[in-house]
Amino acid sequence: MPTDDDKPEAGTPPPGGAPPPAPKPPVKPPDPLLAVVPCPALDRLREMLPGRVGDPHFFAGEITLKVAPDHLLEVCRFLRQDPACGFELLVDLTGTDFPDEEKRFRVVYHLASLRNGQRLRLRTEVGEGDSLASVTPIWPGANWFEREAFDLLGIHFAGHPRLVRILMPDDWVGHPLRKDYPLPGYPEHHLRYRTADVTRRSYVDISWKAAGERAAAIVKKYKGQVGAPESAPHVPMPVDETSGQKTGD
Amino acid sequence: MFRTQEMEINMGPQHPSTHGVLRLKLRLDGERVIDVWPVIGYLHRGIEKLAESKEFVKITPFTDRMDYVCAMSGNLAYLGAVEKLCGIKVPEKANYIRVIMVELNRIASHLLWLGTHALDIGAMSIFLYTFREREMILDLFEAYCGARLTYNAFRISGVPADLPPGWKEECLGFLKLFRQRHHEYEQILSANRIWLKRTKGVGYMDAEQCLALSVTGPVLRAAGVARDLRKDEPYAIYDQLEFDVPVDDGCDTYARYLVRMAEMLQAVRMVEQCLEKMPSEGPLMGMRGRKMRPRKDEEVYFAIEGPRGEQGVYLISDGTDRPYRCKFRNSSFANLQALAPMVQGGLVADVVAVIGTLDIVLGDSDR
Structure with missing residues (x-):
């Protein structure tokens, strides 16, 4: 029973009926969310460092650029130093776990340029045992963001000044934001806070x-x-x- | 004859001036701070992990619990991200109500900052005055949404209710009163000799350092950079409002005080304009399905200018009505990194002033 949210596919033939002879391709207006936005920094980057970055993806006025982990530092340094790009602010850095993919973690860097008024998202992938180059030499503010990604996801950043846990306790086992980490936590952690011994005190x-x-x-x-x-x-x-x-x- | 010895001192997590549960490992040489290692995470509740298992609509109350001093901003940042991801348009009237609430909450947040910051440094009376005015704002919020701290006042695609009858007049009365009271605060502090001694030149950080450490908000604006997302990347209806971005190039605690004080007056201006321009009729909720159905494998980042700086939300969708990943980029977390360079070489007593001037909320940084 389709609800108002589950709309049937436009080209699906009705069950039992004859298939339509020539299914016309439905003319859809282009999705405004996928509109291409101009970005001078992107053109500059592709001109100066050809082959280092993939094709940009546009969604909701944002630009996502895929970078191979080997070229990450080079691209970041260029984006920081080149006057036409000038991304002097690393707004955010975070990771996401995709356990079914070949390289498990996807790491994104949200960059902002104040002088040029641009934003850019860099995206790279890293496997579970591998390590990613730290961007702290370029943006020192990445320090805590990388510690957080290490703490919650277990991504290792090579060259980080002191990669230790930041939000979880130092002796914590596991990385909670991984998809295979159970939402209520492991039972061993529950035992720590068991109150039965306290209430039975005479x-x-x-x-x-x-x-x-x-x-x-x-x-x-x-x-x-x-x-x-x-x-x-x-x-x-x-x-x-x-x-x-x-x-x- | 004189022997110096470095000392390690723990400050917090139950220290009254750390504004929550922040622990600082201070390395001291007498009265001088050599280094500081902030320890956070005491308020970590795993909101990002929880959010992955909830529908989009059910995540909004979590955002109240992060930055509980300015919960409206948290709501707006999260809802803006969801609306951006799903391509939902918000009606004009709802946007006006949202901006009124967010700006009032910015005043309330800055009032709390002013009171506690001054209290930490030693000015007792201003604390009582700012909380008196903050209470009036909380009364206004209570009249609108029923809550005084964790509002959950907005919904995806709009707001649930119109302003109650008489609210507008109450609010205008408060704003008129607040302008006088704001002048009183300035008379108490701005030229106070003790206040100047405790804030001038304390916690110095210039624009270059701020940007390198991802510091945003009033701290960056007090370093001479006119970065304000309400002007630079206007969201809601900020492009229809007239306001200035207060900037100071003092780079110290006193400059941040001046910037935040001026921001309060700008917020008053904005609320007054909103109340005047707001359409009296019109829908409050936009069109959307019962369930959120974003495009598969897309990601958005949406940021607003919260009272502490850039407050962003990053969402990854997998085509279902739950986010695959929901990351909150909270300004307290990023700004707290600036603590160590600000206090190094300073006096122990100034650590308290610097914590106050960064205006951190630990629920915001720990999530």
């Missing part, structure tokens, strides 16, 4: 009567010794004999 008798007796016993034990107050004898708390509870104020 308490000593702390009624006022018992406390008064214990205090009297202590005073008796130390009576006459150095430091024990001779002149101020211990006055036990007033105790209600029937309930054992403190009476009055």
